[in-house]
Amino acid sequence: MHRITVVGGGFAGLTAAVTAAEAGAKVTVYEAHHTLGGRARTSEGPYRTNDGPHALYRGGPHWSWLAQRDLIGPLAPLPVREAARLRLRYRGVLRRTPPLAMLRLLRRGVGPAPVDADFLTWARGVAGEEGARAAAHYCAVALFHHDPGSLSAAFVQERLRRAAKLPPEARYPRGGWQGVVDRLAARAWNLGVRVETLSRVDTLPTDTPVVVATALDAARRLLNDPALTWPSGRTALVDLAVRTRRGDAFAVSDLDAPGWIERFAAQDRTLAPAGEQLIQGQVPIAPHESKADGVARAEDLLDL
Template identity: 60%
Template sequence: MPRTVTVVGGGLAGLTAAIAAAERGADVTLHEAHHDLGGRARTAAAPYRTNEGPHAFLTRSPHWAWLNDRGLVGPVPPLRPGDVRGIRFHHHGALRRTPPLGLLRLLRFAPEKVPADADFLSWASWRIGEETARATANLTAVVCFHHDPGALSARFVQERLLRITGFPPEVRYPRGGWQTIVDRMAARARNLGVRVETGSRIHSLTDLGAGTRTGPVIVATSLAAARGILDDPSLTWPSGRTLLIDLAVREDPRDALALSDLDVPGYFERFTAQDPTLAPTGEHLVQAQVPLAPGAPRDEALAHGEVLLDLGLPDWRDRATHRRDALADGRTGAVDPPGTTWRDRPAVDRGGDVHLAGDQVAAPGVLSAVACAAALEAVSQALGRFRPVPGFRPPAPRSAVGSPAR
């Protein structure tokens, strides 16, 4: 008989866990509190297909290969040479085409050779000077979503620095927004026999029927939700606090593709440069991301974000056709303080056949890859001694069109 697996949460981690468990022949039920799957990977409906949060795929992550092998990525628009030329940097109050060249000296350090017990600013300042080190730290805010990346673990920041400065760039966005990935994953799960229960909010494990539950549970939610479900106050880890500005403007050839602030952490990117289908013809869809310190007023980040838009999108207020502001507090993944690594985050195995998955869990990776790695580890632990149903074979993997695995 197949082993029963219960997954709580229908975001990327939950869908990954459900698919991986079903591929091994488990009998899987997935509970999602909302009426739609996807969690923070949901995409708003047309005409402005904005993401519910800051997201990006890094093509050298195992998560990308795992999705791509199953045909779940779909078409991914290629980067054109002109796209890279549209990137700008705000440094010393002026717009520049390149970041400080001194940061190149840091790129020869592999993350495992960088100390985890030192903060990045101190470690980098000793090598390239404090001014360039601070600008380099602020550059990584695009993947740290933190108001002071220089105060984080040197190893943590160095890994992210190497990922965003690689060439060719590995950042990719799926055509149609992240919702297209969610929809493919949901279809894959259902085709494998996963029972998907939407509108099913789980407040504690007793809601699953403690007396009748016969298999493992994978809690694939935010840490805040997992604390309540598992009644475990120890499930905490620092994250970022980031203001998001989603903006659509009528096209102007002067618009920058992306602009990163090296003086104070902040960033914006024009998503329609890769995927024009995200907005009506003739319009750009932009998302600005401005990290905000704990307790700092939201208006402070809002003002900074609008300054960045002024610098990179001339006369954007006169061209704006859509705008939405949102604050993502503790929803942008884990950040590792000095003296910690990803191994110090809340463990996947919680004991009692209960496992944890998500982007703030003890699993390696960058951005969404952490959630995927945690989910696959949870399935491995849950079904480690379970033998698949005799004769079971998962569907043969296929490569996504135009998106070779790396």
């Protein structure tokens, strides 16, 4: 494969382009927008919001790949006092500590969960119904799924342990994800990757192998393959700017339903003007639900 075409200049497309170019291929990337990054883009202006989530988990596959190439860049540290300001919604009220039943799932003596059973069924035997559901909902921060309890027990258990780890695994690229995107793009250009922005691809080339790195709907149309579907996570994101108030929570995890809120200007004050904070609410939504449904639940949690 001496020449490779990549359709989509987001995080996945740039990763594919860099990997192929490192192996010696001549790569061309086509991006429909005028900027690269996809959902890893960061808005310009005084409020530096991301089109998608904003945390990078240390030890995950993205982290390892970026670290090998020195592309992570400067990170914004989370002050210890902020990390301690985690609040949990449980039975309709905010509290500082999780239910004791949920903590049973984090004990060292709990063995590995099975791959071929759903998390809720397995966790019930360890922590009971309420503890199992609370743990499943807590994992939404790392899964973006409307029903984490229905997923593989082994998969969710691994995410639960990482999400509850102290110190936290989450790391925050300073200034938002845009710096990571810019370093990825620079790495691609230095390897000779040809990048064509404002270039929407409607027909795939037939003379080179092609990597389709677009949203699923776009890929289905481009490949003319109606069968290209699979269950996946969908989430509604709400970004909100508020005036700084002493004592505000750093994060709120919804244990009554999947949902997460984080004051992500707490670790990086450059993301908002002085005296203000940026908060992101993330609420997974089911296939039959609309974005408006997710936004309404996020606003309900934000109000609390």
